[in-house]
Amino acid sequence: MNWGSWSDFWQMGGYGLYVWGSFAMTIVCIAGEIWFLRRHRLQTMQRLKRMNAWETPT
Amino acid sequence: MNLYRYASPSTFYPLAGRLAPWFFALAFILAVIGLYISFFVAPTDFQQGEGYRIIFIHVPAAWMSMFIYIVMAFWSAIGLAWNTRLSFIMARALAPTGAMFTFIALWTGAFWGKPMWGAWWVWDARLTSELILFFLYVGVMALQAAIDDPRRSDRAGALLNLVGVINVPIIYFSVKWWNTLHQGSSVSLTRAPSMAHIMLWGMLIMALAAWMYAIAVAFVRARSMLLERERQASWVRELPEGKA
Numbered sequence: 001m002n003w004g005s006w007s008d009f010w011q012m013g014g015y016g017l018y019v020w021g022s023f024a025m026t027i028v029c030i031a032g033e034i035w036f037l038r039r040h041r042l043q044t045m046q047r048l049k050r051m052n053a054w055e056t057p058t
Numbered sequence: 059m060n061l062y063r064y065a066s067p068s069t070f071y072p073l074a075g076r077l078a079p080w081f082f083a084l085a086f087i088l089a090v091i092g093l094y095i096s097f098f099v100a101p102t103d104f105q106q107g108e109g110y111r112i113i114f115i116h117v118p119a120a121w122m123s124m125f126i127y128i129v130m131a132f133w134s135a136i137g138l139a140w141n142t143r144l145s146f147i148m149a150r151a152l153a154p155t156g157a158m159f160t161f162i163a164l165w166t167g168a169f170w171g172k173p174m175w176g177a178w179w180v181w182d183a184r185l186t187s188e189l190i191l192f193f194l195y196v197g198v199m200a201l202q203a204a205i206d207d208p209r210r211s212d213r214a215g216a217l218l219n220l221v222g223v224i225n226v227p228i229i230y231f232s233v234k235w236w237n238t239l240h241q242g243s244s245v246s247l248t249r250a251p252s253m254a255h256i257m258l259w260g261m262l263i264m265a266l267a268a269w270m271y272a273i274a275v276a277f278v279r280a281r282s283m284l285l286e287r288e289r290q291a292s293w294v295r296e297l298p299e300g301k302a
């Protein structure tokens with residue numbers, strides 16, 4: 001175990017800004033990509049549904 | 059089993075849909091193990107203190123940025139040679155994820171460079187060639203978005219991918235060919251790694267997590283692209299996704 005306390009952990013031996021700045025941006029990027037991916041899929045499916053509804057005679 | 063069968067969009071679509079959650083799950087499990095090693099198992103570095111822990115995302119992201127580009131160029135070449143629809147879709151589906159990993163490699167590099175070199179950015183061969191890789195990804199996506207006809211767009215993008223792949227060996231060997239501020243590789247195929255084993259393991263597990271994530275994301279994106287592209291095809295019309 002490298003850390004005596006939570007505050008040690010967050011401070012990262014004085015490199016807190018750099019270490020957490022790196023990890024935070026990675027998490028933001030991945031979360032953002034998954035969000036965009038989901039939105040893209042939902043939009044595509046909605047368009048498909050509209051198109052099918054338009055073309056199927058009722 | 060006939061692998062060629064999966065080159066058909068109508069068989070690839072459900073297969074990718076079934077596989078993607080497994081790749082996401084593997085990515086998550088590997089990332090948890092990798093992060094645990096990164097922060098709790100790997101010891102403090104004797105030179106860089108705790109600051110070196112950026113390595114656990116910087117190196118995997120940089121590997122992915124180059125590797126995804128090679129895979130993208132591979133699918134582009136297959137697409138150009140045999141005119142297979144799915145190859146072009148795979149190449150397109152990988153581009154945003156590749157760009158994302160390139161951005162992460164550059165960003166974490168800057169956050170590592172600042173405390174260790176005293177500068178967020180230097181115009182060193184490694185950094186500059188990686189920046190060019192980022193522009194190549196963005197350039198391919200912009201080019202493809204600018205061409206309305208999907209087939210032309212596929213071909214133009216694929217061609218640019220193939221031209222751009224020359225940059226990958228330049229990035230990889232930049233630390234050998236030029237005097238760079240960026241350090242040489244600690245992990246190489248030809249000699250024993252010059253780092254502690256547990257650090258190496260942490261890095262490899264994180265890289266594997268990034269791999270699984272990239273595959274999962276590319277599958278999901280390719281599926282949406284297929285639905286858009288083939289919306290007139292009967293296999294798409296019969297999917298439950300399209301039913302109200």
